[in-house]
Amino acid sequence: MRKRFEISVEDIEPQMDEVLKTQGIPSDKSPPEKVKSLFQESKDIFLKYSEPVGIISDISVFEFETVYRGEGLNEKETPLDEILNKADNLVLFALTIGERVSEKIRELFKTNDFALGCMLDSVASAGTDKGGDVLEENFFNLLSKKGKVNLQKCILRFSPGYCGWHMSGQKKLFEFLNPEDIGINLTDGFLMIPLKSISGVIVFGDKEIFNFDDNYPFCSECTTHECKDRIRKLFRDLRPEKEKGGR
Numbered sequence: 001m002r003k004r005f006e007i008s009v010e011d012i013e014p015q016m017d018e019v020l021k022t023q024g025i026p027s028d029k030s031p032p033e034k035v036k037s038l039f040q041e042s043k044d045i046f047l048k049y050s051e052p053v054g055i056i057s058d059i060s061v062f063e064f065e066t067v068y069r070g071e072g073l074n075e076k077e078t079p080l081d082e083i084l085n086k087a088d089n090l091v092l093f094a095l096t097i098g099e100r101v102s103e104k105i106r107e108l109f110k111t112n113d114f115a116l117g118c119m120l121d122s123v124a125s126a127g128t129d130k131g132g133d134v135l136e137e138n139f140f141n142l143l144s145k146k147g148k149v150n151l152q153k154c155i156l157r158f159s160p161g162y163c164g165w166h167m168s169g170q171k172k173l174f175e176f177l178n179p180e181d182i183g184i185n186l187t188d189g190f191l192m193i194p195l196k197s198i199s200g201v202i203v204f205g206d207k208e209i210f211n212f213d214d215n216y217p218f219c220s221e222c223t224t225h226e227c228k229d230r231i232r233k234l235f236r237d238l239r240p241e242k243e244k245g246g247r
C-alpha cells in the first residue's frame with residue numbers, strides 16, 4: 001500500500017502553548033500581549049500559506065532493516081533496534097507543508113522582522129510536527145478498518161536525526177519512499193527541501209514494545225527527552241470514563 005494524503009491546514013493548526021513550549025515558555029505562564037499578537041499573526045500566515053501533503057508506504061521489517069542501516073552511521077544500540085522485530089506493521093512516511101511558508105520566513109528575516117520571523121518559524125515547525133500526528137492517525141484508522149487494532153495496540157514514529165538514527169539515513173529512506181512525488185527533495189547534506197518537512201517510519205504494535213528507557217549513551221545529549229511524554233501518552237487510558245468505572 002502506498003497512499004497520498006491531502007491534509008487540511010486546519011487539522012495541523014498549532015496551539016499557542018505548544019509553540020511557546022518549543023521556545024522555552026512554560027504553559028502555566030501567561031505570555032505578554034506582544035507575544036500573543038506575534039503568535040496570532042504568525043498563525044494567520046501559516047494558515048494562509050501552508051499546503052500540507054503527506055505520503056505513507058508499507059515496508060516489511062526485512063526491507064526496513066536495509067533502510068535503517070542506511071550509511072552505517074547509526075549509534076550502536078537504539079530504541080528502534082529493540083522495537084523493530086516486535087512490530088506488527090511499519091510504514092515509511094513523509095510530510096511537508098510546502099515551500100511558501102519557508103519563503104515567508106526568509107522574507108521576514110530579510111526585512112529584519114526577526115520577532116515575527118522566529119515566531120512563524122516555530123509555528124511552522126509545530127504545524128509540521130502535527131502533520132506527522134495526522135499521518136499516524138490516518139495509518140491507525142486504515143489498520144482499524146482492517147480489524148487489526150485493539151486497546152493494546154498503538155503507534156509511534158521515528159525520524160532520521162533522532163534517537164540514534166543518523167541523519168544520513170534519509171538517503172535510503174528517500175530511495176525507498178520517493179517523497180519527491182509530494183515535492184520533497186533531499187540535499188547532499190541530507191536536508192529536506194522544503195525545510196518544513198518530516199520523514200521517517202511509523203511503527204504499529206503492542207504498547208509494551210514502545211516502553212523503552214531514555215538511558216542510551218546519546219540520550220545524555222538530548223535536550224527534550226520527549227520520548228517520555230510520547231510513551232506516557234501511549235499508556236494513557238483512552239476509554240470513556242464510563243468504561244473505566246468512572247462517573
Ligand code: SF4
Nearest residue numbers: 163214219222225227
Ligand atoms: S532521551 Fe531523547 S534521544 Fe533518548 S530516546 Fe528519548 S527522545 Fe530519543
